[in-house]
Amino acid sequence: PVLEEAQIVYKLDLYVVDCVIEKIKAVKEKGLYLVPQSVNLSRTDFDCCDIVGEICKKMDAAGLSHELLTIEITEKILGNNYEYLKNQILRFRNLGFQVWLDDFGNGNTAMRVLKDNRVDLIKFDMEFVKELEKNGNGKIVISELIRMATALDIETVCEGVENEEQVRFLREIGCTKLQGFYYCSPLPLDKVFERYDKGLQIGFENPDESAYYDSIGSINLYDPTVLTKTSDPDGTLRIKDLPMAILEISGKNIYITRSNESLRTLFKKELDIGLSDEKTEIFFPDEGVRDLFLTSISTWKPDEGPVLIDEKLPDGTVWHTYFRNVAENPLSGTRAVAFAILKET
Secondary structure (H helix, E strand, C coil): CHHHCCHHHHHHHHHHHHHHHHHHHHHCCCCCCCCCCEEEECHHHHCCCCCHHHHHHHHHHHHEEEEEEHEEEEEEHHHHHHHHHHHHHHHHHCCCCCEEEEEEEECHHHHHHHHHCCCEEEEEEEHHHHCCCCCHHHHHHHHHHHHHHHHHCCEEHHHHHCCCHHHHHHCCCCCCCEEECCCCCCCHHHHHHHHHHHHHHHHCCCCHHHHHHCCCCCCCCCCCHHHCCCCCCCCCCCCCCCHHHHHHHECCCCCCCCCHHHHHHHHHHHHCCCCCCCEECCCCCHHHHHHHHHHHHHHHHHCCCCCCEECCCCCCCCCEEEEEEEEECCCCEEEEEEEEEECCC
């Protein structure tokens, strides 16, 4: 606050950019995959200098792609002179920088930002995550906010994730990124390198597959409208207990990558198949059931749009199932499919 009042905080923030550039160079020299790094900017940065131009010059001088630096701003700094800030955000994005909105929900511009869609990702303040354990209202609020963001092609991240229950719920509702002590506490760069040397680091997905996994991660398994990609203004499709999952099909192998509690319960009851929170290959007790799944999926052409299929199980039960193609892995050819059981007769 002292530096902001003196209108010289931009010098500190530009110094931080220099530090981040050195960090990126060090990671590159180590031969590791370059992960975009974030820097937070103050409202006065935009008033005291051409912060967009200054950061651009520093990245160009270092020979680094603009994609490697993510600009984070807080929602509250957009309150004053909103149109000016909106244009500066657009400048950053047109120059190849991603812009994330930090502490979403703490200010008065939340809905305005969603409507204008001038950011790439919104970060939900950790208070949202804490509310998940207090009552059902917290879950409803964050689920609906993430659903709106996803519909507007804005990615989401939740801060302050600390336990398995939070991870499970946030993954099920389609929060694309999670941040918190559940995975690791903040570490200086030398400690990150030490974890790599000891084989303890989490690691990264192949960047060529990132878009594929982003598509899978953004599916809300409690929102049936994602299967049709249509709106549901009167809420007739909002059936919380509809069994839903993401299937991955690779040759004759079928995996359930993500599933909600309703589907896990149904699979255990009807097929005696236990599903975990992680990617699980399905080993059907009856090969006829496996062939039924594969036949239904293989005869369906994804470019024909979603399809409703009636599947008769060996015991005579009929599952009315709905499939929508989500994405295809460009490297392995694996197909991801959103799958829901609409009715059981």
